Amino acid sequence: MRTRRIVSLLARLPGVGEKTAQRYLLFLATADPAIARDLGLELAQLSEHVRPCERCGNLAETENAGVGAICEICSDAKRDASLLCVVGRVHDLIAIERSGAMRGRYFVLGRLLSPLEGVGPEDLPIGALVDRIREDGVTEIILATPPSVDGEATALLLKRDLAELGVRMSRIASGVPHGGDLEFADPITMGRAFFGRQNM
Amino acid sequence: MHALVAQTLQVRALRNLSAVDLEPGPRFNVISGDNGHGKTSLLEALYLVATTRSFRTSKLGELAPTGAPGATTSVRARIDDGISVHEQSVGLLGARRSVKFDGVRPAKLAQYASATPVVVFSPSELGLSMGPGSERRKLLDRVALYSGLGALEASESFSRASRERQRALETRGISARDLPQWEALIVQHGLGLMHARAASAERLAAAATAAFEGIAAPGLSAAFVYAPSAPTGAEAYLRALESMRTRDLARGSASVGPHRDDLAVTLGQIAARHVASQGQHRAIVLSLKIAEIDVVSRARQARPILLLDDVSSELDRSRTSALFALLGEQEGQVFLTTTRPELLDADWRGHASSATRRDFVIEGGVIRAR
Ligand SMILES: Nc1ncnc2c1ncn2[C@@H]1O[C@H](COP(=O)(O)OP(=O)(O)OP(=O)(O)O)[C@@H](O)[C@H]1O
Ligand SMILES: [Mg+2]
Ligand SMILES: [Zn+2]
Numbered sequence: 001m002r003t004r005r006i007v008s009l010l011a012r013l014p015g016v017g018e019k020t021a022q023r024y025l026l027f028l029a030t031a032d033p034a035i036a037r038d039l040g041l042e043l044a045q046l047s048e049h050v051r052p053c054e055r056c057g058n059l060a061e062t063e064n065a066g067v068g069a070i071c072e073i074c075s076d077a078k079r080d081a082s083l084l085c086v087v088g089r090v091h092d093l094i095a096i097e098r099s100g101a102m103r104g105r106y107f108v109l110g111r112l113l114s115p116l117e118g119v120g121p122e123d124l125p126i127g128a129l130v131d132r133i134r135e136d137g138v139t140e141i142i143l144a145t146p147p148s149v150d151g152e153a154t155a156l157l158l159k160r161d162l163a164e165l166g167v168r169m170s171r172i173a174s175g176v177p178h179g180g181d182l183e184f185a186d187p188i189t190m191g192r193a194f195f196g197r198q199n200m
Numbered sequence: 201m202h203a204l205v206a207q208t209l210q211v212r213a214l215r216n217l218s219a220v221d222l223e224p225g226p227r228f229n230v231i232s233g234d235n236g237h238g239k240t241s242l243l244e245a246l247y248l249v250a251t252t253r254s255f256r257t258s259k260l261g262e263l264a265p266t267g268a269p270g271a272t273t274s275v276r277a278r279i280d281d282g283i284s285v286h287e288q289s290v291g292l293l294g295a296r297r298s299v300k301f302d303g304v305r306p307a308k309l310a311q312y313a314s315a316t317p318v319v320v321f322s323p324s325e326l327g328l329s330m331g332p333g334s335e336r337r338k339l340l341d342r343v344a345l346y347s348g349l350g351a352l353e354a355s356e357s358f359s360r361a362s363r364e365r366q367r368a369l370e371t372r373g374i375s376a377r378d379l380p381q382w383e384a385l386i387v388q389h390g391l392g393l394m395h396a397r398a399a400s401a402e403r404l405a406a407a408a409t410a411a412f413e414g415i416a417a418p419g420l421s422a423a424f425v426y427a428p429s430a431p432t433g434a435e436a437y438l439r440a441l442e443s444m445r446t447r448d449l450a451r452g453s454a455s456v457g458p459h460r461d462d463l464a465v466t467l468g469q470i471a472a473r474h475v476a477s478q479g480q481h482r483a484i485v486l487s488l489k490i491a492e493i494d495v496v497s498r499a500r501q502a503r504p505i506l507l508l509d510d511v512s513s514e515l516d517r518s519r520t521s522a523l524f525a526l527l528g529e530q531e532g533q534v535f536l537t538t539t540r541p542e543l544l545d546a547d548w549r550g551h552a553s554s555a556t557r558r559d560f561v562i563e564g565g566v567i568r569a570r
Contacts, residue, residue, distance in 0.1 A: 113378055115367035121377045149360040149385055156381040 003029075055132065057108030058093055073097075073105055080104045084133065085142040086158065088112050088151060096144060099187040101194035104140075107132055112150040113157055124154070126161055133165055140168045142197060147172075159200050170197040202282025203503035203532040204316055206246060213271035214248075214263050215241040216565040225558035228527075228534050232541040232570070233562035239537035242562065243320070243507045246535065249275040249290050250316040250505065252299055252309065256324070260292055279316050282502055288316065310345065310352040317346045317496045317504035321489050321511060329472060329484040333462035340426070340463055343400035343492060347499040351400075354392035355458075361385040362454055365441075374445040383441045386457065387434050393458045394428050400495070401426030401463055407491035415522050416483045422467055424488075429460035490526060503532030510537055541570075 003025060010021035028036040053060035053071035060069035073079060083104025087093050093106050107129055111119050132138070143158055145151035155171055162169065173196030203226075211220040216238050233239050240256065244263070247255050254260060263273050276289040291298045299305065299312050306312040327335045344351030365382035405424040412422040431437045437456075441448075444455045453459070465472040465484055472484055496504045511523065527534055538544050541559070559570035 113381070115364050115371060115376075115378070120368070120372060149357050149364065149389075152385055153361070153364065153378065153381040156384060157378055160380075 052108075056106045057110055058090060058106060081136045082139045083142070084136070084138045084140070085144050086129065088145045088154070092144065092146065095187075095190055096194065099190035099194060101191045102142075104142075105136075109145070109154070112145060112148075113154040114150045121157060121161075124157075126158070129158075130162070130165065133162070133167060138167055140170070142170050142172065142194075143200070144172045144194075155200075169200045171200050172197050201497065201501060201503060201531075204282070204505050205280045205533045206277050206316075206505060207280055207285070208276075208278045209246060209249070210274075210276040211242070211245040212274045213265050213268060214245050214273045214275065215265060216267075217241050217245065218265065218268070218565060220245070220565070220567050222560070222567060224533065224535065225556070226533055227531075227556035227558075228536065229558050229560065230541060230544065231535065231537045231560045231562055231567070232539065233537075234539060238562050238565045238567075239539075240322070240509050241565075242567070243322075243509050243535060243537060245275045246277065246505070247318055247320060247507060249277045249288050250279075250318045251313050252290055252297060253313075255320045255322060255507075260297060261295060263292060277316075281316070286315075288312070308353070310350075313352065314345050314348070317500050317502065318507060319489065319493050319496060319504045320507045320509070322507075322509035325489070326481060326485055328488050329465060329476065329481040333460070336463040336465075337397075337458075337461055339404070339488065339492060340397040340400045340461070343404055343495050343499075344396040346496045346504075347400060347403070349396035349399055351393060351396035354389050354396060358386060358389035358393050358458060361389060362457065362459070366448070366453060369445060369449045374449060379442075379445065383438055386441060386454070387437045390430060390437065390458050391432070391434060394430070394432060394461070397458070397461060398426050398428070403495045403499075404463070404488070404491045407494040408487045411487040411490040411494075412483060415486055416480065420467065420480075422465060422472065422484060422487065425464045425466075427462045427464040428458070429462075430456040430458065486523065493526075493530070497532075503530060506530070506532060506534045508534065508536045510539070 006028075007018070007021045007025050010016055010024050011018050013021075016024070028039070049063065050059060050061050051069045052058070053074055054068040055070060055074045058071040058073060060071035060074075062069040080103050083102075084107055085093075085096065085102055085104060086107045086109065087096065088109055088111070090108055093108060096102050096106075109124055109129075111123065113119055113121065113124060133141070141162065143155040145154045159169055159171075172193045205226045206224055209220070209222040209224065211217045211222075213219075220242065222242075231239050231242060244254050244256055247253070248260075248263070254263060257263075265271055265273070273292040274289065276287065278285060278287050286302050287300075289300045299309070301312050301315065325335065328339065341351050341355060361382050365379060365386060368376045368378055368382060401424065408424050409422060412420075416422070431440055440456050441454065448454050467476055467480060467484075472480070476484065493504060493506065506527070508523075511520065536544070560567050561570045
């Protein structure tokens, strides 16, 4: 059945349960049909036009399917290319952007060091990060992985692995609740964590 | 000093309690009932809503009623902390625990878990003197939590880092590249936990030594000293971890660290575990509990809620009497369970007036006023 199928697809979205999915379907089926149609069209092309940025891992848009996508931040010439902020996930990048504290660019690791979750040092994109630092002439790195145990371990590992590059490194201050999530930090807390960063 | 008072308690689907709604009195609440009718479960419910844990088990899944699979365990309480009245609630769904303070999820678990200090006295706590270090570590951590020493965060981070190191050892061996990072974090958080425990031990020791003198035979004195397992210096601790990787891999956990700490109890210079008589063990336990009440009260400037499970069955006459004398002075809220309320009546005389006492009977998980 068509409705069943749509409900079960919607229910696969994070934070959406069976009940909410049912409500979405009801809305889409009874509201202005243009909403469902436009949404459908956009979603159908999503994977072709919205992809991780080739340079930083942020979400990026491109008009040409099949061509590498570069995000708005990486293509913004006013951004300071010598300052690089390393984050765990795109969510964290968005939270930092919202605080307005970052004038440089980003590098999204995509994961944190965690043997318990099957992520060892070799599973982190450290090689790509080193290339990026060399190519862009980065002189300062801000390690903005979350203040959780895994986030701290990741920062410590990067500090050691990047030491030979001779760039300045700092770690965001733990204004963000310990063991916490950057995503849930409000822009003011985030801004404070950013400006209060400590040299490593 | 004001007292914490549970004004209402609502329990749903916890062990054999399907639905209990209780309005306790502000002082003594005596809950009587035959074996297996739900007395301990009721205290467990109150402990759960105050601390998010159980004093009987570390596996909260055990609290789900076996007769009603899929039922949601929940406990809600309205608590007067002497300044204002707030509501706390804990719900358990499978392995998930949801806690709300005045309807809002707290930013930190420690905030919630330390809001309403509770001290339990149950038969199983004889282990405090006779048993392994785990019970005494828990005592140190409870006191540290209520004293705001940051022990809960340190303990959670310490155990996460320890498990990460162990998994790295198991999957990639003793030269795994990320071991130094996990070990640095173990040391950082482990030392944090050790500092908190040392501070709680110091506070407990003074109070427990004094209490013991009042209870035990004249001339006998007890000492209580924090005995950390790991070196207390960062460098030495780090080196210990590094040098014991092979052994830790074989053991399945770190050979040294706060997870192996103890609070050493000695009677006249000798470890109490080896020499104390039954009566002396009981006196040590009672002293530690009195110290816990004392230290928590002073740290919070408020009287904790006391939960006494089946007390008179475990203590002998003179010690029960000492306990009641203490309860008489306490002026806080007390919950007491017993299978034999008539025995309690005898102890009661001279210590507390009946006007301050409210009686309940529990039968098959259903509670009513007596
Ligand atoms: N998960 C569970 N689901 C349903 N019933 C349970 C569960 N766990 C324990 N029980 C039962 O609940 C009843 C109440 O247990 P509880 O320990 O509260 O009794 P009690 O009144 O304290 O008894 P005693 O005086 O022997 O200490 C017992 O019959 C016990 O077997
Ligand atoms: Mg019992
Ligand atoms: Zn980019």
